[in-house]
Amino acid sequence: MQSLDNILTELTFIFMHFFLFMANYSVMKKKIMQPAVLFSLIWFIILLLHFTFRFTLLEGLFPLSFSTFLIFFIGVVAFSFGSFIQIVISEKRNANKKNIPLNIINDQNDISLSLRYFFLFIVIIGLPFYIAAAYRVFVASNIENFFSGLRTELAYGDEDIGPVKYLTSFSFVVFAINLFAYFKHKNTTNRILLTLSVFLAFTYAIFVTGRTLIFLLLSVYIGISYVLNNGVSIKKIGLLIGFFMIFFISIGIMYGKGGDSENSLKENINPAAQTTAIYLVSSLNALDWNMNHQFQVNYNGNNSLRFFMKIGEQLHLLPNLKINELIQPFVFVPYLTNVYTIYSPYIKDFGKLYAWLMIALFGFLHTWLYNKAISTKNIRYTFYYSFLLFPLLISFFMDFYLTITSLWLQIIFFIEIFLIINQLLKRRKGNNIIVISQ
Numbered sequence: 001m002q003s004l005d006n007i008l009t010e011l012t013f014i015f016m017h018f019f020l021f022m023a024n025y026s027v028m029k030k031k032i033m034q035p036a037v038l039f040s041l042i043w044f045i046i047l048l049l050h051f052t053f054r055f056t057l058l059e060g061l062f063p064l065s066f067s068t069f070l071i072f073f074i075g076v077v078a079f080s081f082g083s084f085i086q087i088v089i090s091e092k093r094n095a096n097k098k099n100i101p102l103n104i105i106n107d108q109n110d111i112s113l114s115l116r117y118f119f120l121f122i123v124i125i126g127l128p129f130y131i132a133a134a135y136r137v138f139v140a141s142n143i144e145n146f147f148s149g150l151r152t153e154l155a156y157g158d159e160d161i162g163p164v165k166y167l168t169s170f171s172f173v174v175f176a177i178n179l180f181a182y183f184k185h186k187n188t189t190n191r192i193l194l195t196l197s198v199f200l201a202f203t204y205a206i207f208v209t210g211r212t213l214i215f216l217l218l219s220v221y222i223g224i225s226y227v228l229n230n231g232v233s234i235k236k237i238g239l240l241i242g243f244f245m246i247f248f249i250s251i252g253i254m255y256g257k258g259g260d261s262e263n264s265l266k267e268n269i270n271p272a273a274q275t276t277a278i279y280l281v282s283s284l285n286a287l288d289w290n291m292n293h294q295f296q297v298n299y300n301g302n303n304s305l306r307f308f309m310k311i312g313e314q315l316h317l318l319p320n321l322k323i324n325e326l327i328q329p330f331v332f333v334p335y336l337t338n339v340y341t342i343y344s345p346y347i348k349d350f351g352k353l354y355a356w357l358m359i360a361l362f363g364f365l366h367t368w369l370y371n372k373a374i375s376t377k378n379i380r381y382t383f384y385y386s387f388l389l390f391p392l393l394i395s396f397f398m399d400f401y402l403t404i405t406s407l408w409l410q411i412i413f414f415i416e417i418f419l420i421i422n423q424l425l426k427r428r429k430g431n432n433i434i435v436i437s438q
Contacts, residue, residue, distance in 0.1 A: 006063035010051050013069040017044040017076065024080055032237075033226045035366035036083035039392055040076050046396040047072070050281040057277040060334045061285060068288040071343055071352060078356040082363030090371050109379045111181050112425045116193060119174045119418065123200050126167040133161045134207045151209035155327055168204045168213075169410040175201040176220050176383055177418060183228040211251050212397065216390040218244050223386025227373045249276055278335045283397050285333035286340045291347070303345035304358070307405035326403065342395040345403055362401060366392060383415050 021040040028034040032041070054061045134150055137160075143149030154161065178197040182190040198217075205213045218240060226232040249272045302309055302324045312318035330338045346355035366388055372381035387408075391400035 003063070009066055009069065010047070010064065013073060014044070014047050014051060016073055017047055020044075020073075020076055020080070027084075033222075033232065033370075034083075035370055035392060036080040036363060038389075039079045039363070039366075039395070042393060042396060043072060043076050046281060046284070049277075050284055053277045053281055057274050058281070058335065061281070062288070062333050064284060064288045065292060068284070068291060071287070071291075071347075071355075072284075072341075074352075074356055075343060075359045078360040079363035082360035082365075083367040085360075086364045086367040086371070090368070109180075109184065109377065110422075110426060111177065111184075111379070112422050113189070115418070115422055115425060116174075116177060116181065119170075119177065120193060120197060120200075123167065123171045123174050123197070123204075126164060126170075127200065127203065130161070130164045130167050130204065130207060133164050137161055147206075147209055150207070154209060166410055168208055169407055170414050171197070171201045171204045172216060172220065172387075173383075173411060173414040173418065175217065176224065176386065176415075179221060179224050180228070180379055180382065183224060206251060211248055212394060212400075214244060214248060214251070215394055216387070219389035219393055220386045223373075223389045224382055227377060227382045227385065245276065278337060279397070281396075282333055282335050282337035283339040283341045286331050286337050287344055289331050289333055290340055290344065297351045298348055299350060301349045303348045304399070304402045305349065306345075306403060339398040341397070342391070342399045342401070345399050358401075362392075380415070380419060387411055 017040065021037065021044045024034075024037045024040050025032070028037050031037060050061075050064070054063070135146075137153045138146050138149045141149035141153040143152060175194075175197040178190065178194045182194045201217055202214070205217065222232060222237060222240065302321070306324060306326065309318060309321060310323050313321050313323055328338045328340060328344075330336050342359070343355045346358050366385075369381055369385040369388060372378065373385040394400055
C-alpha cells in the first residue's frame, strides 16, 4: 500500500517538472526539439510513467525519496540553465555577424555519390566478418541460444569481438550520411542507398546485443529529419517511438529478455510489457537505492572519466589504478536492474554538484550544436546534433555521454574522415572543371 506522503511528494515533483517543461517550451519559442525543451519533456514523461507503473505493471516498485526527486529536478534546471547561457552568448555574437550566404551552405553539404558507394561497400563487405566474429564469441559461451550466449559473453566473459566491432559505429555514420543525402534529394538512388544503410545499421546493432543502440539510430533519424525539414511533428515522433518500442520488445524476446521466442504472442505480452516498464523507470529506483545505502563519493573520476583512466593505465601512467567495470552490479528495487540514470557516475566520482555542473555543460553543448545546425543546415553540425540526441533521450536510463567516450571518438573520427575526403573530391572536381574551361 502506497503511503499518502509518498504519493503527494511524487505528484508534486511531476507537476514541477511539467511546469518547467512548459516554461522551457514557451521561452524557446515552442521548439520541441530544442535541447532544454526536450530534456525537460523526457524527464516529465519518465516521472509520470514511474508514478503510473507503481500502480499498474510494477506494483511492488519502491517509492523514491525526496532527495532523489530533488536530484532529478535540479538536474533539469541545470540543463536548462546551460542551454539558456548558450543562447544568450549566441545572440550577442550573431548580432555582430552577417548571415552565411545560402550558396556557401549548399556547397558545404554537397556529398560525393562515389564516396557514399565506397563507404557503404565497406559496411557490406565487413558484415560477414562481423557475424563470423560474433559466432566465435557465442561458441565460447556454451549457451544454446545464440543471442543470449553472445550477450552473456560480451558483457561478462573474457571474449571480445575484435577490431570488427568498429564497423558498428561506422555503419551508424554511413546511415546518417545516406539519410542526409536522401533528405536533400529524394531520388531513387538515394532511397535505395538509404534502405541498404538502414538494414545494415540495424543488423550491426542487433549483433551488438545492446538494445539501447537501436535508439541511437532513432535519434539520428529524428535529428536529421528535424533540421533538414525545418521541424518534425509530435505525431510523427510518437509513431516512430511506437514503432521502435515494438521493435525493441521483439528484439528483447529474441535475446531471451522479457519473453520467450517459443511462446505465443499472447503469452509474451505481459512479461514483455513488464520488462519494458522496468527498463523505463527502474533506473530511477536504482539511483535512489544507491544514494540511500551507505553511499560515499569516491573523488577519483573512475566512473565518468573511466575512458581516460583506462588510457592512463594502458600507457602505464596510472599503473596501480583499478578500472571500474562499465557494467554495474544489480540491485533489487524489488525488480533486478543494473542501470542508475545519467547522474550515477558523476555523483559517484565527485558528488551532486559535479553531476549538476556536467549536466549544465551538456545543456550548453547541445544548444550550441542545435543553434549551429538550425541556422546553417551544415552537415557537420547536423550530424553532431543528431547523434547527441541519443544520450539526451536516454538520460533516464544511464549515462551515455562520458562513459562511452570511445564510441563518440569513433563516430567523430568517421564523420571527419568522410568530410575531409568529400571535400578533397569536390576540390579535385572543381580543378578539373577549371582545366576544361581553359
